[in-house]
Amino acid sequence: MARAFDVEPVDPFAQITAPPADETPEQRRIRERREEEERKISEQIDEALKLEREEVRVKRRNRLKVLLLGQSESGKSTTVKNFQLKYAPKAWKQERLVWTTVVQLNLIRNVNNILDVITQEMATAPQSAAAAAPTTSRVLLEPAPAESVSPPSDLFSEKHKILKLRLVPLRGVQADLERKLGSGAFEDQGNYGRGRSHSASLVDGESHNTRRIPKEFCVRSNNSWKDRLKHGIKIPGHRPSSGGSINNTPGAWGGNEREVSLGEWGNGPTAGPDEVTGIIAECRDDIKALWEDRVVQSVLSKKKYRVDESSGFFLNDIDRIATQNYTPSDDDVVRARLRTVGVQEHQFVFEEGKHKGTEWQIFDVGGSRSSRASWAPFFDDIDAIIFLAPLSVFDEKLIEDTRVNRLQDSYELWKQVTSSTILENTQIILFLNKYDLLAKKLKRGVRIRDFISSYGERDNTPEAAVKYFEAHFKEVHRKLSRSDRPFFVHVTSAVDTKGTIATLSVVEDSILRRHLVNAQLL
């Protein structure tokens, strides 16, 4: 009797696949043909999978992911616009018209803020500067001294009262413009605007003290407000066929770009596009008279309301903007302010330059404190971070927490980013932004050492200030960075498109170089 270990081991798989013992020659021929076909199909699948993997690799190699970080109003969205202007000019041109509403809103908001200041000043009861001043997004560390607000109401004349009355329609215009931008643009109100009845939102500054912080308009992180506006825009001098139309065409940076046509303006009772533009144009001379008025200027200066340094300042361009046929220039679009909430993704393919065809994915985040929680999921798989630190904010406080100096907040954010483990191998590019505003401020006589004691006796010049701030950021990176990664610093004024675009060329090279090195490792 054979012992168990003498038995040949049985391969169950071979048993299943083995041809039947009584297979005829004809059956064998059919089986072999079938097996041959199956083998070919299997090889084809393997080949397709290989190609797919290679495609993903090539796609990844040709797609760069850049994340823009920094506190609110540091210039992130402005930098994205410079990217678009430089690398996707055709798409930029197509989209320029939708910014008309934002520029108009920025302008009218400034006028209404000035009217608020004047109204407060005209009121008979004297008020303290702290209660009356803050109608600007600039929260200065030292408000105007109390004695400076003895109301110069005697200086106000009949002319001011008439101007005020004549500009009353601008309140409605602001609401209409906000409704137009907001409708359909606010996906999720998150921490902002909860309980509001329509999708537009005025953001309350999250102040920890009792000072009234101005509300700033914002839209949610997607680009649907642009689609909506394209739907409702009237091109100056263009008469659409009755009813208007929408043609969907593939957009240059994600989603569909729609051809401009006449559509509905908004929901509910509201002024139409021509009406709003018409009211603004009719108010042009009065706005100019208000802005150029000596008394008004002196009140603004006493209240330390620096309108010309606030976001979205267009009052000096009133002649050009407050017209029936206004269309924004490139410069207008770059300077237009629309606060970001959440994370906005921009995708575009470089239309020109030596890296033509490269696909860029740029993530622009909302910089206010409550938006920062949404940053982390975007840290993964990022090629580079552009961190924006505004240089001019050393004498300002955060709108969302007026106990915090804005420069200090920037330093803290920088510490978190440079010490992050997830980001340890990500290239970091630091933009020391708003150099122009720093220079302006110092020229006005604001002294850095009054706000930052460690500045000491250094020269109060933009050059010395940049050297000082840059050294601080570099030192933090040196101490906290978890790897010996490349790190570049650029001094920028993001509203200066020529200078910023030159900087972006340098940035593009360094990001691509690093990206290609990483791509070899994929």
Ligand SMILES: Nc1nc2c(ncn2[C@@H]2O[C@H](COP(=O)(O)OP(=O)(O)OP(=O)(O)O)[C@@H](O)[C@H]2O)c(=O)[nH]1
């Ligand atoms: N003068 C000057 N203004 C700038 C500069 N950079 C940005 N701005 C203006 O500052 C304002 C804020 O810029 P944004 O790009 O919207 O700031 P952000 O970082 O995207 O802000 P959030 O969306 O709130 O996070 C806008 O009105 C810009 O036009 C600069 O270098 N100089």
Ligand SMILES: [Mg+2]
């Ligand atoms: Mg932004």
